[in-house]
Amino acid sequence: MKKLLEIKNLSIDFQTAGGLFRAVDHIDMTCDSGEVLAIVGESGSGKSVAMLALMGLLPWNAKISAEIMQFDSKNMLSISKKERRKIIGKHIGMIFQEPMSSLNPCFTVGFQIAETLKLHLGLKRAQRRRKAIELLELVGIPAPETRLNAFPHQLSGGMCQRVMIAMVLASKPKLLIADEPTTALDVTIQAQILDLLLALQREKNMALILITHDMGVVAETAERVQVQYAGQKVEEQKVDNLFKTPHHPYTLALLSSLPERASGRKLPSIAGLVPGQFDRPPACLFAPRCSFAKNLCNKKVEKQSNALGQALCNFPITYPQQKSANAKV
Amino acid sequence: MSKTIIAARDLTRHYPVKRGFLKKIGLVKALEGINFELKTGKTLAVVGESGCGKSTLARLIAMIEAPTRGSLEINGEIASQPVTRSQRFIPKIENRKAVQIVFQNPYASLNPRHKTGTILEEPLFLNTKMQAAQRRKLAEKMMEQVGLRPEHYERYPHMFSGGQRQRIAIARAMILNPKVLVLDEPVSALDLSIQAQVLNLLTDLQEERNLAYIFISHDLSVVKHLADEVMVMYLGKVVEAAPTKSLFEKPRHPYTAALLSATPTINPATRKKRITLTGELPSPLNPPKGCAFNPRCANASDICRMKAPPTETSAGRQLACFNPIA
Known part of the structure; x- marks a missing residue:
């Protein structure tokens, strides 16, 4: 059975004044219907860029190369712009980080939802209005009839994010990409939005890709997690295993730097910074900050097997009980 | 023995809302009857959703604004209380030096046209009678303490990452040797691995100087760790x-x-x-x-x-x- 989304060896370079900058470096990714995949990483780890490439939303100075980039058995690399426009927004929906700035301030919420309905579903005016009200109800906006005439600035951040979700759901997408959907929101609203996204995902059997930097959000929502660092995928595991037995030193360091896991007053922090354009290490990108790094790490880096979470590391962390635990499952 | 360094008694701030010309349409009760006491070396965390008055509280504690009612006490003396319309709100200089603030967004709170050195020395220039050489020495010492290198003295804010900028902001707040530091969401704009570094820096500074922190945050895991x-x-x-x-x-x-x-x-x-x-x-x-x-x-x-x-x-x-x- 073919997966809904299959990406293999995706690399994205940006042509900048200082030369080529590799934002995404040989990333593989799959996501199937009914699955929740989380992509975690710090800023600059290429998590949004990879998704924007799939949507075809990158600027002209981006160079995309991939072995496979398939969605629903269509090759998204060779597809024409016209064809792509039929897919994005309809079969692939995307929610962006800043709900306030991703809606057009000049038009009412109702107009903006109706626009999607007209373009992708070809509904008539009265039908559009009915459908828009229905959608706003679905995402839990009170008094949807009156809200249709509201402008984005009249709504709160949480409300705007709900409108965005309603807009995306209008065309019943097969894949929903949520790019930091709750970063700009308060925790109580964040909980509401996450619950809503998961409920809708389950109900419509969508594939959901959740891009985030919040480990808490990952732990509460995802099934499978992919950790990215400086444009590379460094680890992929099921969510339970990732938090119990991280194999890549970066994942381990990231998890232990969380205040929740700290035992003492000092947090075990990761020294140094994420490498930039001009100070990229030769082999393993995490080596300069890694406490397990040896000389070999500056020469080459190997990807480990599935059992070790595909960790991109020469010396992945292993756990003695892991074999028996796997056997039980 | 730690003593109470800062205390709020019924601290209240209301903002009148006007629309059009001189037409008063309402009163926003941004802060209503806040009471707390904070001892030296301790951390008080303030949590709540956006719009609950956290940042108004920070402004009142840092004496950027006067309260509408109630008072703020520093070292047992009244430092800030309501002013009438004809008076200007001018807190005493020792009190202002005792309470400093670090803002949420390090990208917006540093003047892009000033070098790190200028940013760090400005509080000294305004509040003390130090000579230029003395100021520079102190600024360099402070930079070392917050983990910045000496060559950073001549650089502009845009040349720094978010974590480093927040270090500059912390150094600026610390340079007057305050007793109380108000931290308005100091790590929410930072990446996870950097967040831990900055939190550690804050813990170190607190232990070293017996500082009191007012830590405003919406991240409860950070609050649990620190407060x-x-x-x-x-x-x-x-x-x-x-x-x-x-x-x-x-x-x-x-x-x-x-x-x-x-x-x-x-x-x-x-x-x-x-x-x-x-x-x-x-x-x-x-x-x-x-x-x-x-x-x-x-x-x-x-x-x-x-x-x-x-x-x-x-x-x-x-x-x-x-x-x-x-």
Whole structure:
């Protein structure tokens, strides 16, 4: 059975004044219907860029190369712009980080939802209005009839994010990409939005890709997690295993730097910074900050097997009980 | 022996809202009757949703604004109290030096046209009579303490990463050797691995200088790690305040409980049933009658819709609720 989304060896370079900058470096990714995949990483780890490439939303100075980039058995690399426009927004929906700035301030919420309905579903005016009200109800906006005439600035951040979700759901997408959907929101609203996204995902059997930097959000929502660092995928595991037995030193360091896991007053922090354009290490990108790094790490880096979470590391962390635990499952 | 360094007594701030020419249409009660005491070397965390008055509190504590009612005491002396319209609000210089503030967004709080050195020396230039050479020496010492290299002295803010900028902002706040540091969401704009570095820096500075922190945050895991006491605010009022351990273990106010349960935990095995709050923070221009939390509260009864609950203090815990969780 073919997966809904299959990406293999995706690399994205940006042509900048200082030369080529590799934002995404040989990333593989799959996501199937009914699955929740989380992509975690710090800023600059290429998590949004990879998704924007799939949507075809990158600027002209981006160079995309991939072995496979398939969605629903269509090759998204060779597809024409016209064809792509039929897919994005309809079969692939995307929610962006800043709900306030991703809606057009000049038009009412109702107009903006109706626009999607007209373009992708070809509904008539009265039908559009009915459908828009229905959608706003679905995402839990009170008094949807009156809200249709509201402008984005009249709504709160949480409300705007709900409108965005309603807009995306209008065309019943097969894949929903949520790019930091709750970063700009308060925790109580964040909980509401996450619950809503998961409920809708389950109900419509969508594939959901959740891009985030919040480990808490990952732990509460995802099934499978992919950790990215400086444009590379460094680890992929099921969510339970990732938090119990991280194999890549970066994942381990990231998890232990969380205040929740700290035992003492000092947090075990990761020294140094994420490498930039001009100070990229030769082999393993995490080596300069890694406490397990040896000389070999500056020469080459190997990807480990599935059992070790595909960790991109020469010396992945292993756990003695892991074999028996796997056997039980 | 630690002593109380800063205390708020019934601290209140109202903002009149005008529309058109001189037409008063309402009063936003941004802050209403806040009481707290903070000892040297301790951390008080203030948590709540956006719009609950956290940042107004920070501004009042840093004496950027005068309160409408109540007073702020530093070292047992009144440092800030209401002013009449003809008076200007000018806090005493020793008090201003004693309380400094670090803002949320390090990308916006540093002047892009000033070099690090200028940014760090500005407080000294304004508040002390130090000579240029002395100022520079102190700035360099401070930079070393917050983990910046000497060559950074000549650089502009845009050349730094978010974490480094926040270090500059902390160094700027620390350079006058304050007793109290107000931290307005100091790590929420930073990446995870950098966040831990900055939090460690703050812990070190606190231990070294016996600083008192007012730590404003919406990230409860950070608060749990850092704070000695937590104050939960809702629509300008304190709904619950207690020592960190007892607040996290046994929240009494329904809002605190909901806030704790809404915060994602990092253990996927214990995906809990959340107490999901319906609705959002009501508009402070038009707050609900009675307890401000009653429209979203599961425990609300008739009395909650009639009058606002008084704040009761018992066993080191402030609580404002008619139907607290047992």
